């Protein structure tokens with residue numbers, strides 16, 4: 001993240017003079033073409049005021065104009081160990097892709113030294129993409145998860161991470177099959193005890209049964225109970241791929257559908273984030289809404305693996321809580337701006353090919369979904385997700401000039417600016433990222 005500004009502030013307190021664009025908790029957006037954002041000593045946003053009207057003491061603001069400040073992106077679904085294989089295996093069936101490209105990579109994390117080396121690079125890459133909050137899957141290996149948490153703690157990113165739990169199918173050849181459930185639960189509980197809530201809640205734990213194909217009913221139920229007892233999250237995948245759904249219904253003949261498998265495990269609820277949820281029946285959708293279960297929409301991944309097309313407008317109309325996920329490595333791009341772009345194209349395709357006449361999202365609605373709605377899914381929207389006084393200074397500085405098609409064609413009104421960031425996203429447009437006013441290192 002190279003900066004033309006001589007010194008960008010690395011720690012609070014500081015003030016930035018910039019353009020500012022943010023969704024607001026009360027609805028709508030705030031757009032300031034020239035304003036000063038002040039971060040206090042504790043890393044919270046103290047004030048945002050149009051330039052010239054800023055409170056006394058903020059005259060020494062670092063001027064980063066014409067960069068624009070946005071809330072940091074919230075990525076609700078990604079797989080930390082898979083990042084090296086991002087962009088490989090387009091169009092494969094999910095279960096084939098897992099065997100060929102993913103399990104070999106995750107197996108390498110049986111050596112925690114691999115996690116020690118790769119996790120800091122991965123967090124740097126997320127920050128460079130503009131992501132300041134991530135909800136991540138690790139691998140089945142507890143020592144590598146410990147290393148991942150240490151890396152997140154040192155890096156500064158806001159992260160919810162979980163050890164992958166698998167007791168029906170696993171790539172861990174060292175494990176005693178008879179003890180697998182107990183060991184997986186014990187290791188997950190220990191990690192949760194050590195890391196959930198660390199650094200005043202910057203780091204949190206998610207119990208992470210991979211998906212129903214690789215977990216027994218007992219594993220699903222016990223992990224959900226452990227998450228509830230600890231006040232931690234519970235995350236898994238649902239209804240991503242037709243082959244996967246058929247397999248789940250074969251493995252759980254007592255369940256009436258895929259969502260019912262998790263319902264029977266008492267896994268649904270407001271601390272649960274289900275990735276994908278592409279192919280939901282009306283009953284499944286209603287049940288997720290009724291239980292206040294949240295969903296990570298991963299449009300780039302869904303098309304990369306040809307898994308399907310999520311009927312987002314139908315879900316939103318039903319009242320489902322949805323945020324965005326990159327799903328790296330099934331999604332080729334770490335950027336949530338990339339997820340917005342593919343999501344928008346997907347909605348357009350649903351209109352022209354699928355005959356869905358519901359409204360599609362505009363650029364500012366995608367911004368909200370990638371920030372404040374993501375924070376809402378995690379239940380931390382009182383803390384992050386928008387640039388408003390009192391919230392943590394989790395923000396990014398974006399150089400929108402690199403998204404202009406030719407020099408001098410810069411966008412200078414909010415929807416146009418956001419449209420450029422989505423549809424002409426540039427890999428180097430995010431110039432800095434902060435969590436609680438602390439600058440996040442990039443991938444260097």
Ligand SMILES: [Zn+2]
Nearest residue numbers: 079237275327
């Ligand atoms: Zn996934």
